[in-house]
Amino acid sequence: MKRWSVVLLLIMAVNMTFVFAEGMGGNNMSDHDFTLMNIAATDALGRKLPEVAGFRKDKYVGIFYFTWLGQQAEPQTEVYDITKLLREDMESLFDISSRKAPSGFNYFFNEPLFGYYNSADPWVIRKHIEMFVAAGIDFLALDFTNAIVYTKVLPVLLDLLLEYQEAGWKVPQVTFFTNTQSGYVVRTLYNSVYKEEKYASLWFRGNKGKPYIIAWENELTNEMKEFFHVRPPQWPEAEYNELGFPYVEKVRPQRVFTDLVSVSVAQHTGDAFSFSLRGVDGGKKESWGRGYTSKNPRNGDVEAILRGDNFQEQWDVAIGLDPEIVFITGWNEWTALKLTADWAGSTPFWVDTFNTEFSRDIEMTKYPTYVVGENGEYIQEGYGDNFYLQMISNIRRFKGIPLSEGNRYVHVSKTIDITGDLSQWDDIKNRYLNLSTDKIERDHYGYVNVKAYHYTQPAPKNFITDIKVTHDKENIYLLVNTKGKITDFDANSTNWMNLFIGVKGSKASSWEGFQYVVNRKPVSNTKTTLEKVAENGKHVFTESSRIDYVVKDNTMQIKIPRKDIGIKKDDFTLYFKVADSIEKEDDIMDYYVSGDSVPMGRLVFTYSNGTEGKALKLSMLELVLLLASILLIGACAIVFASHLARRKKG
Secondary structure (H helix, E strand, C coil), X not given: CCHHHHHHHHHHHHHHHHXXXXXXXXXXXXXXXXXXXXXECECCCCCECCCEEEECCCCXXXXXXXXXXXXXXXXXXXXXXXXHHHHHCHHHHCCCCCCCCCCCCEEECCCECCCCCCCCCHHHHHHHHHHHHHHCCCEEEEEECCCCCCCCCHHHHHHHHHHHHHCCCCCCEEEEEEECEHHHHHHHHXXXXXXXXXXXXXXXXXXXXXXXXXCCHHHCCHHHHHHCEEEXXXXXXXXXXXXXXXXXXXXXXXCCECCEEEEECCECCCCHHHHHCCCEHHHCECCECCCCCCCCCCCCCHHHHHHCHHHHHHHXXXXXXXXXXXXXXCCCCCEEECECCHHXXXXXXXXXXXXXXXXXXXXXXXXCCCEECCCCCEEECCCCCHHHHHHHHHHHHHHEEECCCCCCCCCCECCCCCCCCXXXXXXXXXXXXXXXXXXXXXXXXXXXXXXXXXXXXXXXXXXXXXXXXEECCCEEEEEEEECCCCCCCCCCCCCCCEEEEEECCCCCCCECCECEEECCCCCCCCEEEEEEECCCCCCCEEEEEEEEEEEECCEEEEEEEHHHHCCCCCCCEEEEEEEXXXXXXXXXXXXXXXXXXXXXXXXXXXXXCCXXXXXXXXXXXXXXXHHHHHHHHHHHHHHHHHHHHHHHHC
């Protein structure tokens, strides 16, 4: 055998070994990756997030992001909410001369969880960034399609993205979706932000090397053409352009645009009249709402709306096509103008969004569901965080590396003396990080700059930076670190440094997946209560036992007997979060809003002891890779030995 053949076999063997080793390398990931890969959730409909060990590097998910809320040239002095007006004063809504619901102003389709906010509010932008990081969003395409550069919002957004990036998080990068006066908008952006090296790390490049821009190339200078990777905007009614960059598709199923597939929450395929719920031609040409699918081609099905059936069908198509890029519409559009036109006569119309069903936003609504009143009509409408968690689930389906016993993180088992030195924790590497870099107070005017819509929110009393967990045969141990000294507990308060615990497979009563909570009622500086859920589905607890804990400066150590939370077997999985200063403790949606919840909202961290102390379980693929690498190494050794023997004989 030629010498190069021996070398080739050795290289193949080494490569196979590294492929296998990479699959087994869960414990080598960074703290930031470890945190993200150990986030789990169950949504309000009982749907669970898929488990993943990482993301494929050659796949990207982007989302349409809007910076226009409260940035209109002529500021409004009132907020108009279509969902509320449909319920309370439909006549004014459809009257083009109404003073209560005037034409020419922007209307929200519903109330956001964070209120009728202004896009320049840094408190809100921080929340968005943290939710995008948790979800695995790779880039934001900012909607600059209307020839407006949102100069008050853009630097706040970019500077905060840099702050999170410098803290180690893989933040979504940025591109701009332009259309009207595309050349003017891109030139303004090129001169004001792209020429600055400050933001170079934030530009989305995909695998192209150059920053993406969605623009009309014939309106750009040669310098800009050289600087950007240019994709033309693909308007849904325009002729198909393979190179186009669509924000929505109005055909089913969606098409591939070179390397990109659009996924949208709803599609407005009807004319503008359809947003008035009347349609055109007697309602024959209607839009496709949140619950509309090819198999169930109708609107108005509330259960389908809450499930996001339309959104799911779009995802299923995209995942089947497996493009390089999935582009989602959208995150936070929220508003549309009440318009009039000669061709529309006396009927007003709204473009792109209307009410809760005929809107395309994923960002959470204030109200978590639809509620029917005594008269049989809806008194409350919303979808909560259903679409956010559905998006995370499908991002994991699209680009996630499935979790297996071969790439699962193996936790260290150790006995901790919680009264002892903190150095005991040094060899426990599983740091669950707070996705936030800081918790600032909120003090900002909303969509309209009037007192009624000025939003405030105090910062939490304690800002949790990270958590570590370990266990032995008898106990679970936690170390919680904070920024600054932990405040003293208040006997009259139940929202101090709460630790919520859920045990996978437990039959005990639970609230939002948790069976137990620690620290609602501390007894002393060394003893606190472990409470269990007293009534299934409700935020009602009763004392189960008293456990040990120690607070020293900015650290809290907790010891929980395994028997006290029903863990009898060596195999177990915990779901947990730590929260401080939550105001509406019985409302899981408020864990996105007030205080400090780590992780936020309905998200939880996982801690599993499924592989420790056992023979390693391998999937069939991993077993094949392992055997192949062993055989290749063996073959290489034999060939190499034969080669040496022949050389000696020669």
